[in-house]
Amino acid sequence: MEARNQTPLSEFLLLGLTNDPELQPFIFSLFLSIYLVTVLGNLLIILAISSDSHLHIPMYFFLYYLSLNDICLSTTTVPKMLVNIQTQDQSITYTGCLAQICLVLGFCGFESCLLAAMAYDRYVAICHPLRYTVIMSTHVCVLLTLSSFFFSIMDGLLHSLMILRLSFYTEMQIPHFFCELAQIIRLTRSDTLVDNIVIYVAAFIIGGVAVFGIMVSYVHIVSSILRMPSSEGKYKAFSTCGSHLSVVTLFYGTGLGVYISYLITDSSRKAAVASVMYIVIPQMMNPFIYSLRNGDMKKALWKLINRIASLLQCVSSSNFWVSGRKK
Secondary structure: OOOOOOOOOOOEEOOOOOOOOOOOOHHHHHHHHHHHHHHHHHHHHHHHHHHHHOOOOHHHHHHHHHHHHHHHHHHHHHHHHHHHHHHHHOOOEHHHHHHHHHOOOOOOHHHHHHHHHHHHOOOOOOOHHHHHHHOOOHHHHHHHHHHHHHHHHHHHHHHHHHHHOOOOOOEEEOOOOOOOHHHHHHHOOOOOOOHHOOOOHHHHHHHHHHHHHHHHHHHHHHHHHHHHOHHHHHHHHHHHHHHHHHHHHHHHHHHHOOOOOHOOOOOOHHHHHHOOOOOOOOHHHHHHHHHHHHHHHHHHHHHHHHHHHHHHHHHHHHHHHHHHHOO
16 A cells, blocks of 8 residues: 655645746736626626615525625635736645635535526516515525525535545645646545545535526426417516526536536646636626626616716715815
8 A cells, every 4th residue: 555645735836827927917917807807797786786676586686696606706716816926926725725625616506506596586487477476585585595505515615624535745736726626636646436426426416406406497487488478478588587598508508618628638727727717707797697688787787887976976076175175
């Protein structure tokens, strides 16, 4: 049996997306821009939903937490990457790496569950409109959200604790911009059979059940829409699902693309670049999808922007008046 290295592992090295020093400023600027757009866009969605009483319904209740989750997921990975590029220090502590694995898996799982809850909400709204307020009560929405968050975080904690039993060499280089579970599993020198079984079982429970729920919901939705007599009613019913369908397609489509890239390429760097499409891009695009395809959200955002503009104008006028009095 191979002897274990008894030297405690204190840190990992995140090699990022490229070793080319000339590309580092471009990558820093690109990811900083993506992160700022992600935070600002999702924050506007959160503020618009909070400030507009017309949006205090289950559909936007789930969207509120989806936007909050997107901010948290991006914050878990991108700022550390930016700091590493700026300081030219690729290290991340062992504890920090475990925390990043836990949070990334937790927030990804929570997003998957929220998308399933939103699909169920659309199913009830279209197939059972008269019972919508009864079925999708505040209690049910809170219960769905809390249970989704609990099981997602438990999934992340489980995988993080599984990493603790693995044996590593004293210097570990991760060809990625964050601590991805698959990369950590590849680099260990311990037997990972149990870990791989847990990964697939957890993925089936969290992701598989969510995907199955979304598919079943939309089968009933499409069936109900096709039975509607008027084309106007069909269009109105389908338009309420357009934004959600776009977000689901983007989230699971990019996730499937990352999984395929791991299967067809031996380059860890190429797989890392592909994972950007899953970890970074959907979180940036979600606010645009919901704001551009949703009339109620457009109105709420314009109201919010006008309020902010009026407030800034009042503050500017007050400062000008105060400075004039001082003179």
